[in-house]
Amino acid sequence: MPSTSTASSAPPNIVIIYADDLGFGDLGCYGANGIPTPHLDKMAAEGVRFTNFYATAATCTPSRYSLLTGSYPWRNPRARILDGDAPIIIGPDELTLPGALKRAGYATSVVGKWHIGLGNGKIDWNGEIRPAPVDVGFDESFVMAATNDRVPSVFVKDRHVHNLAPDDPLExxxxxxxxxxxxxxxxxxxxxxxxxxxxxxxxxxxxxxxPRIGFCRGGKAATWDDATMTDVFLERAKEFITRRQAGPFFLYLALHQPHVPRIPSARFKGASAKGARGDVIMELDWMVGEVLAHIEALGVAENTVVVFSSDNGPILLDGYQDRADELTGEHRPCGPLRGGKYSLFDGGTRVPTIVWAPGRVTPGESHALLSQLDFLASFSRLAGVPLAEAERADSLELTDAILGKTDRGRDSLVTEGIGSNTLVREANWVFIPPYPGGPFVTNKAVESGTAPEPQLYDLSADVGQRVNLAAAHPERVRAMGALLEAIRDRRSPVT
Structure with a gap:
């Protein structure tokens, strides 16, 4: 178990780099050998690599909502995969991580994928878009409206579509x-x-x-170039860090890779032996390296905490014929885990997570049970921001665990598969209630994790969740079923 070194007493800069559909087994530092990821491997060697860090959901919008609000996504019925014209799902009275950090004087920015909704249900893409990220805690924003496979294929800067020509309205x-x-x-x-x-x-x-999801016309000057999106986001991120280097600052850098459509830049096209998915993972890795190098070059690394994680597990076939399933070969995107994006199994929500903070952590590995929910309470404490009980929602203050000072994390957590299906993990046990539906997610070649009977797995002996122990441990099934219901009904304290 790693320990921390002496750090500045000033509130640290905080950067969250959030990958999209990256699996537990996609990085070299997590055992992969099919796709080179030297920069993230170096980040892990210099930081803390976590083995039990979870997103709250196996899909994008719910996880992103939880990361920013500290609330389980199933508490908000609108926290589902959103269309590109969906209204924002963060309420006007909901505290967000950037909103909390602003209480301590942080400059806050989001760059990249947003996908938590914009506007109030009827968006005027040619005028002011409100509410936007700048209305829920961010000082500035440069984001995609939704995902790279959904229209509109434009960037939104603060409250307006970026580079939109007045004589070519966007619909x-x-x-x-x-x-x-x-x-x-x-x-x-x-x-x-x-x-x-x-x-x-x-x-x-x-x-x-x-071909995208949804219909649009106009806005040609504002349309992004898929192949240069990484460079655009990188330059925006570096510019913010440079401008705010005096600190403290918070940057939420939400990457679009390796989400579909996977379109690498010219420099990475064909760089891997795994097709477009391998190429964009290599590009993602390079981008992370560039961000860390920029922080070091500015001389602010000793007072900066950088978190790298993913919104959910991996997917090979997700709407396009890019041969990801054919070219993956022996590479296992989930590593030893079962499932993937959309799944109730661990491959859907247990994600690669690295914390790099040269002034605050000693390199090592942590097995603490943690959730992205906990960023709100933990980083608020790190910044010296007290939170009222109601404000922290489902978030736990686990700063020492996130910085690698202890392996003592959560006692339990709930995760969500596709739809509203949930499960509970307590220590090394996972309980999945009975759910209707087939064993595979439609058109995705991913196990759903649903079954007509209860499922109980002991991860300490069966990380791949292959042996259902429910029949052998009926008392544990009952107890964990009651725990899940209590957490969902707020009758159990969050621990």
Missing amino acids: VVYGKENPFPEVPTGRSHPELLTLRHGDQQHFDTIVNGV
């Missing part, structure tokens, strides 16, 4: 029918595609040769 519609018949879609003009869709969802408006 966005979600629905079954294309309201813009003059605009090519994957269904109507397959000959225009440079990347073919692989399901019945990703075949709407074509942007940069790629």
Whole structure:
């Protein structure tokens, strides 16, 4: 168990780098050998590498909501995978991590993928977009509206679409029918595609040769270039860090990789032997290295805490025919875990997590049970911001565990698969209640984790969750079922 070294007494700068659909087994420092990740491996060697760190959900929007609010996503019925025109799901009275840090004088910024909604249900893409990230705790923002496979394929800077030409208004519609018949879609003009869709969802408006989810027209000058998105986000992040280097600052850098469509920059195209998915993971790794190098070059590393994590587990086939399943070879994106994105099994929510803080941690490995929920309470304490009981929601103050000073983390946590299905982990035991549905997620080639009977797994002996012990331990099944219900009903203290 690592321990910390002496650090500055000043509130530290805090950076969260959040990957998208990166698996527990995708990095060299977590045992992968098929895709080179030298920068993240170096980050892990210099920091604390966690083996039991969880996102709250196996899908993107719910996990991102929880990271920023400290609340379980299933407490908010709107915390589901959102369309690109969905309203913001963070309430006006909800405390967020950047909002808490602003109480201590932090400058706060979000760069990259947002996907927690914008506006109040009817967005004027050609005017002011409100509420936006700058209305829920961030001083400034430069984000995608949703995901890189959903329209609109534009960046939103603070409250306005970036680079939008007034004479080319942007229109966005979600629905079954294309309201813009003059605009090519994957269904109507397959000959225009440079990347073919692989399901019945990703075949709407074509942007940069790629069919997206949803329909749009106009806004051509504002349309992003998929292949240069990493560079755009990197430069925005570096500019903020440089401008705010006097500190304290909080940067939430939410990457779009390796989410689909996987389109690497020219410098990384073909760099791996694993196709586009391998290429964009290598590009992600490079970007993290650039951010850390920039922090070091500015001389602020000794008072900066950088967290690297992912919103959920990995997926190979997720809407496009990019041959990720064929080219992955012996590489195991989940490592020893079962499942993946969308799944109730651990592969859906146990994610690679590294904390790099040269002035505060000694390199090592931690087996503490932790959740991204805990960033709110823990980083608030690190910044010297007291929180009222109601403000911390489901977040626990586990600063010492997050900095690697102790392996004592949570006693229990709840995670969510696709939809509203939840499970509970207590110590090394995982209980999954009976749920309807098939064993695989539709069109995704991922085990759902659902079954008509209760499931109980002992992770200390069966990390791959292959041996269901429910029949052998009925008392534990009953106790953990009661614990899950109590947490969901707020009858159990969060521990």
